[in-house]
Amino acid sequence: MSNTEQPKTQQDIVIFGGAGDLSFRKLLPALYMAHLHDRLDASTRIIGIGRQPWSVAEYHAFVDSHSPEFIEHHAFTQEDWQRFLERLHYVSLDVTDADSYIKLTNICPEPALRVFYLATAPSLFAQICANLDTAGLVDSQSRVVLEKPLGTDLASARKINTAVAEHFAESQIYRIDHYLGKETVQNLMVLRFGNAIFEPLWRAPYIKSVQITVAESVGVGSRAGFYDGAGAMRDMIQNHLLQLLCIVAMEQPISFDPDDVRDEKLKVLRSLRKMNLNDIRHNTVRGQYTAGASEGTAVKGYSEEANVPAGSKTETFVALKAEINNARWAGVPIFLRTGKRLAKRQSEIVIEFADSPFSIFNAAASTSVNAQKQPNRLIIQLQPEESIQLEMMVKEPGSGMNLTPVKLGLDLHTASDKRRAEAYERLLIDVIKGRLTHFMRRDELEAAWIWVEPILKGWQVLGDKPREYSAGSWGPSASSALMARENLTWHEEA
Numbered sequence: 001m002s003n004t005e006q007p008k009t010q011q012d013i014v015i016f017g018g019a020g021d022l023s024f025r026k027l028l029p030a031l032y033m034a035h036l037h038d039r040l041d042a043s044t045r046i047i048g049i050g051r052q053p054w055s056v057a058e059y060h061a062f063v064d065s066h067s068p069e070f071i072e073h074h075a076f077t078q079e080d081w082q083r084f085l086e087r088l089h090y091v092s093l094d095v096t097d098a099d100s101y102i103k104l105t106n107i108c109p110e111p112a113l114r115v116f117y118l119a120t121a122p123s124l125f126a127q128i129c130a131n132l133d134t135a136g137l138v139d140s141q142s143r144v145v146l147e148k149p150l151g152t153d154l155a156s157a158r159k160i161n162t163a164v165a166e167h168f169a170e171s172q173i174y175r176i177d178h179y180l181g182k183e184t185v186q187n188l189m190v191l192r193f194g195n196a197i198f199e200p201l202w203r204a205p206y207i208k209s210v211q212i213t214v215a216e217s218v219g220v221g222s223r224a225g226f227y228d229g230a231g232a233m234r235d236m237i238q239n240h241l242l243q244l245l246c247i248v249a250m251e252q253p254i255s256f257d258p259d260d261v262r263d264e265k266l267k268v269l270r271s272l273r274k275m276n277l278n279d280i281r282h283n284t285v286r287g288q289y290t291a292g293a294s295e296g297t298a299v300k301g302y303s304e305e306a307n308v309p310a311g312s313k314t315e316t317f318v319a320l321k322a323e324i325n326n327a328r329w330a331g332v333p334i335f336l337r338t339g340k341r342l343a344k345r346q347s348e349i350v351i352e353f354a355d356s357p358f359s360i361f362n363a364a365a366s367t368s369v370n371a372q373k374q375p376n377r378l379i380i381q382l383q384p385e386e387s388i389q390l391e392m393m394v395k396e397p398g399s400g401m402n403l404t405p406v407k408l409g410l411d412l413h414t415a416s417d418k419r420r421a422e423a424y425e426r427l428l429i430d431v432i433k434g435r436l437t438h439f440m441r442r443d444e445l446e447a448a449w450i451w452v453e454p455i456l457k458g459w460q461v462l463g464d465k466p467r468e469y470s471a472g473s474w475g476p477s478a479s480s481a482l483m484a485r486e487n488l489t490w491h492e493e494a
Helices: 021-036 056-066 078-085 098-107 123-134 154-165 183-195 221-227 231-249 260-270 278-285 423-433 440-463 475-482
Strands: 010-016 045-050 087-091 113-118 143-146 171-176 208-215 283-290 292-294 298-299 317-322 334-339 347-352 375-382 387-395 403-411 469-470
Touching: 010 423, 021 045, 021 056, 021 078, 021 423, 045 098, 045 231, 045 298, 056 078, 056 087, 087 098, 098 123, 098 283, 113 123, 113 375, 113 423, 123 143, 123 154, 154 440, 171 423, 171 440, 183 375, 183 387, 208 231, 231 298, 231 317, 231 334, 231 440, 260 440, 278 283, 278 317, 278 440, 283 387, 283 440, 298 317, 317 475, 334 475
Parallel strands: 010 045, 010 113, 045 087, 113 143, 143 171, 208 334, 283 469
Antiparallel strands: 208 347, 283 317, 292 298, 317 334, 347 375, 375 387, 387 403
16 A cells, blocks of 8 residues: 555554643644644544553643643634544553553554654654664554654754654654645745746846745743753744745646755755855854843843753854855845844845836936835735735826836635635644655755754854844844845834
């Protein structure tokens, strides 16, 4: 049976870290929505794995007290929720103890399509996979989902990948990046390759610059223990932002076959120009938030957060300029930016098109404040709302030929009356159905680390502390200066 066929057997989704934040905030609400809309087979069981010595009833009580607030209010009813909880089982075991896996074997005696979701620290991935295999729970139909971050550098990523590959074939490994499950991100491929008007212009010299921003208004919160050992580069750039860049910059694949798509993404990662120490000094900006105001509330600085070591040099903000060494993108600056405690929660891709070589409007005399010609931009917003806007110029009403900017907008929430699944729901269903297109392949992951790692090492060599920025701002002023050197501004500052 091929990996994409649906077996006529039991289906079990086994969540290691079943009582963790990711499970009760994202995974269980996503599975509830899939259950509600009949996207789960009637045989599907969800088995939470944790160290807590709970009964199934106690696990239900924990989930019942934590998960409903993360489910869309209009979609939640007690009747549907109770039916969902009937799918939910619990096994208490020590994931590092191979003998304790007999508890899981005992409730999974029948042949089944098993999805093992590792919502744990990556340091446990290898041991969990080995123990599952030893317990006889891994077969050709099993699938394993690996949460980010997969390693802290190239060597650790390779070590994890090699260890997991001893028990699962590459076609069974789903390295998840929930950004790839967002409707707008998947729509970007249709926008590019399904519309003839964009493809001829989607290249140098017609594109002047690309900006990719993933801004968060929240601080590190309860994740400080993990975050201080990672920082914004490992937590966001190495995976989310580089994956978005791949979809923006890739060539059209010959099909939607997973390997055809991932081959093209890999080419982008391999084409990123490696940064030397001088590039790192001039084309990257690290920041760390200080006390300020976020959404009208006074908040602490990073160094004052619980579990952050004194004098930490961990970056909570990164902005950088990247370049792709190929014919399509030669000479086009690509700016990536992410940070915590920024002015607002906003994730977007901005394609700024080049100015016309000659324009009669540049010389037109006018007193209008809108008369100055603005660049054409395609703005693809991923959150908090999903939309696509094209900024262009039109004639201002009245006498004369004064210009004014307008936006042609597509609100994806109102464009169709079909339900829009959230990212984790969409990706979990992809795993069950054996669809690998929106998951990272091993060589993709390693290519991303090959580009990121010299920047991390360069920061260590340079020894600079992250630049301070006030919580509630858009980051260090050096980030704006990075754009200004190219006569550009970040989109929200324009």
